[in-house]
Amino acid sequence: MSTVTTVERLGNHVGETVTLRGWVYARTSKGKLHFVQLRDGTGYVQCVVFKRNVSEELFDAVAGCGQESSVELTGEVKADERAPGGYEVGVSEGRVLQAVSEYPITPKEHGADFLLSRRHLWLRSKRQWAILRIRDAVITALRGFFDERGFICVDSPMFTPAACEGTSTLFEVDYFDDEKAFLTQSGQLYAEASALAFGKVYCFGPTFRAEKSKTRRHLTEFWMLEPEVAFADLDDVMQLAEDMLVHVVKEVLRRRQPELAALERDVSKLECITGGFPRITYEEASKILLEHPDSEFVAGDDLGAPDETILSEMHEQPVMITRYPKNVKAFYMKEDPEDPTKVLCVDVIGPEGVGEIIGGSQREENLETLLASIAAHELPQEEFDWYLDLRRFGSAPHSGFGLGLERTVGWICGIEHIREASPYPRMMTRIRP
C-alpha cells in the first residue's frame, strides 16, 4: 500500500506514489482526462486522472464527482512549476467515497446571509480556509510568545456575578434556583488576582458583549487574550504588546504564505511590522484630530472609529495612544501621577483602518484612589469587594492589556468584516448553525 500523506507534505514525496484523502474542490474534464482540484484541509493540488492509467470504474466514478465529493486518490507526485503549489499528482488508483452533485455553495457570488447560514460548509471554501488557518497560526504564535516568557495560563471564568465595565451590554444566564449569572465581558479583574498569585499570567478565552451593534467590527462572542504582569508599569506592557504583535506577524509570514497568497494579501503591509511603533499621547492625538479637516472629534471625548482611522492612516505600523482622560476610560486604570485628569492607559490602533486591537493600562493599586474611582463611575462597590482585596493584601504595581483575537486576525488577513475571522460567528441576529 502506498504512503498516505497530505497536500502540505507532497514536497517530501516527489517521484513517489502516495495516497491523498480529501474532497473535489473543482473538476474539469476533457475527453480522456479529468483534472481534479483536490482539497484535503492542508492545501490544494491538481490530480490528473488519465483514462489510460486508471480502471474504467474509477474513471467513470470521477466523471460523476461534483464539487465536495469525497475521494481517495493514489498516484505519483510530480514537481511542476506551473502547478499552483508546485506539485501535481498523476492518478493510478483510487475510489470515490461519496459523489456529490448539488453542493449549495458554488464558485459564483453568494450573499452574506446565504453563506453565514451555511457556515459549516462555507468553511471549506479557499478564502475561509486561508483566514482560519491564519487564525490558528495567530493563536499558536500568541500562546508560544507568552509560554516562552514564563507566563502562566490562568483562565478567567465565563460565569461572573457582575460587570467589569458597566452592565448595559451583559448577557444574562439563568443559573440555579432563580439566581442570575452574567457572561464575562473581560477576564481582566480575575487576571489581576492571578497575576498577584503567579507573577506573569495570561487568560485567553471567549468573551461576550450584548451590544446592539451590527457593524463590521462587532461580534457578540469573541476571543480575547489578556496578559497581566505583577510589578510591571505601563511602559513595560506597551513594550510587551509591541514585541507580541511583531512576533505574531512574523510567525504568520513564516508559516502561512500560501494562505496569504490565497487572500491576495499585500504582504508588504505585514513585512513592515518590525517594531518601533509610533507612540503618541491622547493630547497629541487630540491636537492632530482637531486640525484635521475630516475629523469631527470633540476635545475631551473618547476617540471614535473615524478618528482612529485618521490616526492609523498616518503610519505603516500600529499606533500606540496613551494617557486618555480619566472619565472616558474604565475605573481600574491608574491615575497619571503627572496629571490626575488622565489615566496610564494605552490603546493600540491597527494599521489600514482596522481600529483598536489592544487596550491596556497600568492598574490603580491604591485602595483609596480605586474606591473613589468606583464611586465616580457609579459602580456598586459591594460587587468589587473581592477585587478590592487585591489592594488590601499585598498591593503592588501591575499592568496588562487585552487583545481582540478576531480583530487582529482580520487585520493580518486584510479582510473587511471580522465575522470571517471567527469559525462560527455570533452576531445580533445570528446564532446558527
Next chain:
Amino acid sequence: MSTVTTVERLGNHVGETVTLRGWVYARTSKGKLHFVQLRDGTGYVQCVVFKRNVSEELFDAVAGCGQESSVELTGEVKADERAPGGYEVGVSEGRVLQAVSEYPITPKEHGADFLLSRRHLWLRSKRQWAILRIRDAVITALRGFFDERGFICVDSPMFTPAACEGTSTLFEVDYFDDEKAFLTQSGQLYAEASALAFGKVYCFGPTFRAEKSKTRRHLTEFWMLEPEVAFADLDDVMQLAEDMLVHVVKEVLRRRQPELAALERDVSKLECITGGFPRITYEEASKILLEHPDSEFVAGDDLGAPDETILSEMHEQPVMITRYPKNVKAFYMKEDPEDPTKVLCVDVIGPEGVGEIIGGSQREENLETLLASIAAHELPQEEFDWYLDLRRFGSAPHSGFGLGLERTVGWICGIEHIREASPYPRMMTRIRP
C-alpha cells in the same frame, strides 16, 4: 542597579546580587535576624535579613511584615543544599511596598467554603500555586502536541441554538429580541464540520453543564479539548489519545517537579504512564464487573463511577473501554459493523479512581443510519439539519474525542476534588468571586 530576576531563575545568578519582587509567604524573626519566605509566583525562596547588613529602616519595616506583605528585596544569591529549592538570598537592600497584618488565609486549616469565597487570595497558597502551574503545563503540552502534528485550532462557538446530548442540562441565555441561546455542552458537532474543512482540527474552550450535581467530579463550567480527524477510524483516535496522555504526563514530569513535590505527589504513579494502555471491550468489562463482589453493575447499563473505579484499580495506566451498547451512548456514534447493538466508541478511565477523562468515538457518516439514530434518541431532527449536511456533501469517515481538562489536571495532581483544578471554579452554589 542590580538585576531584577525571579525565584525560578536564581540558579543562573549564584554569587551575584539580584532583586526579587514578591510577597512574604511566611516570616520568622530571631533577635537580629528575619527569615522571610518570599514567593513571587515562580517559586519560593528564603531571604535572610540580618540587622548588620541592612538599614535600620528596612530591618524595622520587615519586622512589621505579616503574611502577603508586598516587598522588593535585593541581596546575594547563595547556593545552599539545605534550603528548599537549593538557594538562599542574603538581603542587603530593599523596601516594603505594603505591610499586611491581617491576611485572612493563615497556615491553619480553613473550611472549603471559606477558601472558595476567597479564591482570589487562596490562589496564592502553595498548594493552589502548584496545581494551577501544573494546569498551565498540561494546557501547553496539549496544544503543543496537536500543533506539532499539524492540527488546526478551530474554536467551536459558546452560543448554540440546540443541545448536543439532550436538553436537561443546558444553561439558557437571554439573547436579543426574546430569542434564547444555549451555552455549549460540547464543541464536537462543530468540530466535525471543521474537520471536514481542515482535515485535522481541535477546539479547546469552556463548556457548560447545568447538572444539579454536587460531587467532587462536577463543575458547571470546565474546559474541554476536542480533537476531530477526517478519515480516521476509532483505532486511529484511540492511539492519538494514548500518545497525547503519555506526552502530557511526560511534559508535566519534565517541567513541574517542584510543584509535584509541593503536592507530595507520588510521581511513580505518573512515571509508569508510558503507553500500551490496556484496552477492553464493554462486554469484557461487563464480565469482570458481574463477577466482582463489590459491583452493583447491571448488564447492558452504562458504567457508573464505582464500576469505573473497580476497572481502573486493576491497572497502573489509563484503561480504554470500547464498544458500548448503542442505547447508552450519544446519537452521533457510528454503529459497530460487527454488532449493530454496539457503537464504535471509547471511554478512557484514568487510574487511581479518577473516573472518565476522555470520551470518544468514530462518528456515524451514513445519512440514513444517523437519521434513524436521531429518531431513536427522540431528538428534534430540524435542529440537526446543518449537521446532517456533513453527511450529504462529501461524507467521509471521521473520529474524535473530548478530554476534560480539570479532570485530567486533578488526576495528574492527585487531588480529590476537581474544583481545585479550576482557577475560579463554578459550581451549583457558587459563581463568586
